[in-house]
Amino acid sequence: MKLFEIAHSRAGDKGNTLMLSLIPYNETDYPRLCSTVTAEKVKIHLKEIVQGQIIRYELPNISALLFVCYNALSGGVTTSLALDTHGKSLSYALLQMEI
Amino acid sequence: MKQKIRIGCGAGFSGDRTEPAVVLAEKGALDYLVLECLAERTIALAQKRKMTDATKGYDPLLEKRITLLLPQLIKNNTRLITNMGAANPVEAAKRIIEIAENQKLKIKVAAVTGDDVLPIINEQAAAMKESENNKPLSDYNIISANAYIGAEPIVQALESGAHIIITGRVADPSLFLAPMLHEFGWKNNDYDLLGKGTVTGHLLECAGQVTGGYFADDVMKKVEGLDKLGHPFADIYMDGSSIIGKVDGTGGVVNLQTVKEQLLYEVMNPQEYYTPDVIADFTTVHLKEVGVDQVYITGGTGAGKPSAFKVSLGYKAFYLGEGEISYAGAAAYKRAQLAAVIIRKRLELHFKEIRIDFIGVQSMHKSTFDHQGEPYEVRLRVAAKARNQEDAALVGEEVEALYTNGPAGGGGARKYVHEVIGIVSTLIDRNSIFPQVTIFES
Numbered sequence: 001m002k003l004f005e006i007a008h009s010r011a012g013d014k015g016n017t018l019m020l021s022l023i024p025y026n027e028t029d030y031p032r033l034c035s036t037v038t039a040e041k042v043k044i045h046l047k048e049i050v051q052g053q054i055i056r057y058e059l060p061n062i063s064a065l066l067f068v069c070y071n072a073l074s075g076g077v078t079t080s081l082a083l084d085t086h087g088k089s090l091s092y093a094l095l096q097m098e099i
Numbered sequence: 100m101k102q103k104i105r106i107g108c109g110a111g112f113s114g115d116r117t118e119p120a121v122v123l124a125e126k127g128a129l130d131y132l133v134l135e136c137l138a139e140r141t142i143a144l145a146q147k148r149k150m151t152d153a154t155k156g157y158d159p160l161l162e163k164r165i166t167l168l169l170p171q172l173i174k175n176n177t178r179l180i181t182n183m184g185a186a187n188p189v190e191a192a193k194r195i196i197e198i199a200e201n202q203k204l205k206i207k208v209a210a211v212t213g214d215d216v217l218p219i220i221n222e223q224a225a226a227m228k229e230s231e232n233n234k235p236l237s238d239y240n241i242i243s244a245n246a247y248i249g250a251e252p253i254v255q256a257l258e259s260g261a262h263i264i265i266t267g268r269v270a271d272p273s274l275f276l277a278p279m280l281h282e283f284g285w286k287n288n289d290y291d292l293l294g295k296g297t298v299t300g301h302l303l304e305c306a307g308q309v310t311g312g313y314f315a316d317d318v319m320k321k322v323e324g325l326d327k328l329g330h331p332f333a334d335i336y337m338d339g340s341s342i343i344g345k346v347d348g349t350g351g352v353v354n355l356q357t358v359k360e361q362l363l364y365e366v367m368n369p370q371e372y373y374t375p376d377v378i379a380d381f382t383t384v385h386l387k388e389v390g391v392d393q394v395y396i397t398g399g400t401g402a403g404k405p406s407a408f409k410v411s412l413g414y415k416a417f418y419l420g421e422g423e424i425s426y427a428g429a430a431a432y433k434r435a436q437l438a439a440v441i442i443r444k445r446l447e448l449h450f451k452e453i454r455i456d457f458i459g460v461q462s463m464h465k466s467t468f469d470h471q472g473e474p475y476e477v478r479l480r481v482a483a484k485a486r487n488q489e490d491a492a493l494v495g496e497e498v499e500a501l502y503t504n505g506p507a508g509g510g511g512a513r514k515y516v517h518e519v520i521g522i523v524s525t526l527i528d529r530n531s532i533f534p535q536v537t538i539f540e541s
Contacts, residue, residue: 008320008360068367093466096469
């Protein structure tokens with residue numbers, strides 16, 4: 001199963017840092033996401049995209065995770081040659097992950 | 100003192116739609132309308148316009164937005180707070196006065212300045228470093244330097260009775276926090292209240308992003324009426340709790356999912372969300388759906404305020420040359436790949452940094468994961484960095500020349516050249532910033 005089927009995500013950016021939220025549609029899936037979607041697994045899944053470390057923050061009050069990915073945007077919004085300089089589409093790269 | 104105020108957000112970036120703000124001003128029963136129109140790079144571009152004409156440098160849509168909104172704002176006694184002043188809040192204020200006079204409206208406008216710290220940066224560039232890579236600022240050809248200032252000068256402007264407060268660079272949530280401080284008498288060291296107000300401001304600041312924009316996928320997340328997406332408002336209570344909602348009859352949705360996505364949007368550390376006003380903790384927030392398109396926000400805390408302000412610096416980076424051409428039908432991807440080989444050979448002598456993308460195959464992410472299958476059509480995109488405009492133009496010219504010199508059936512070539520302004524940031528002691536409020540009347 002892909003993450004897309006049980007969770008949603010929004011991508012944000014600050015400089016060369018990418019933030020990806022991960023939010024289960026059903027809050028009862030939150031513990032499962034916490035145990036299966038670790039920072040290490042996301043780092044492997046996004047190995048071509050994220051060059052730096054990934055820090056995972058847990059927000060149990062709202063049943064959501066946040067992955068902060070360093071060195072992920074080819075130098076950042078303003079000077080990258082990429083089409084999607086902000087990495088706005090990268091939420092859907094995370095949701096491609098098999099669990 | 101009011102127990103509750105309603106603040107709407109009618110724009111989340113400079114290029115945002117104009118009519119959602121008009122709908123909010125007409126039907127939203129707002130106490131305050133905020134238009135957040137300054138992305139990282141917007142102010143550097145505005146500074147460039149100001150350099151060629153000292154009366155410019157405010158938001159290019161200022162006249163259009165103000166002309167549409169002003170009669171409704173005055174009629175409904177709604178005050179406007181906006182950072183559309185960009186690089187030139189004083190000239191923006193004068194322009195708003197002209198528009199008011201044309202519409203025979205008597206108004207007071209307050210311009211908030213002091214965010215422009217270019218003189219300080221120019222003086223100290225050799226000793227200062229940018230935050231991300233620690234490179235000295237003197238390595239950059241800096242054209243703008245604006246500190247993210249906080250809510251306090253806006254509160255001062257509100258105390259003057261101004262109908263419109265126009266600023267340059269202000270931390271986005273501070274635009275919303277200011278009327279809360281003004282109306283509820285919160286102190287600037289009531290950190291939990293400042294944290295709560297910052298949470299609500301952060302939820303509103305991207306406008307349509309909390310009402311179903313940047314959200315729908317039409318599979319798992321269906322949203323109705325995106326063509327007439329309503330922008331949000333919040334009812335904010337004296338204790339700092341709030342309810343996010345939108346005008347009845349507008350498109351979009353406000354629910355737990357939209358609010359959660361926006362709460363975490365562009366957050367570097369949810370336990371320590373830095374603004375000039377407070378270091379807010381978003382992990383203490385609780386959310387509850389309390390009606391159709393109504394989400395109740397409680398919790399949210401704060402701990403102290405940073406001793407330094409973030410400064411956003413714009414610098415002349417390079418000229419971007421781009422060219423695109425499409426291939427379709429049998430062996431489309433093969434032909435696009437052949438075109439890429441040709442282009443790389445033609446351009447690699449001239450450019451150090453070239454990027455080639457196959458749109459429709461792989462251009463957005465550096466991986467396609469397990470996705471398979473040959474596409475029917477492919478668009479080749481070539482981009483390179485150049486020192487000047489003429490060199491940058493070569494990229495598009497070479498792609499266009501593939502019409503007659505390249506693979507079969509190439510069509511729809513386009514070419515673009517843009518000057519790229521880069522952004523880096525640094526920190527500056529908050530005590531070296533002196534915001535000012537200047538009043539203008541029609």
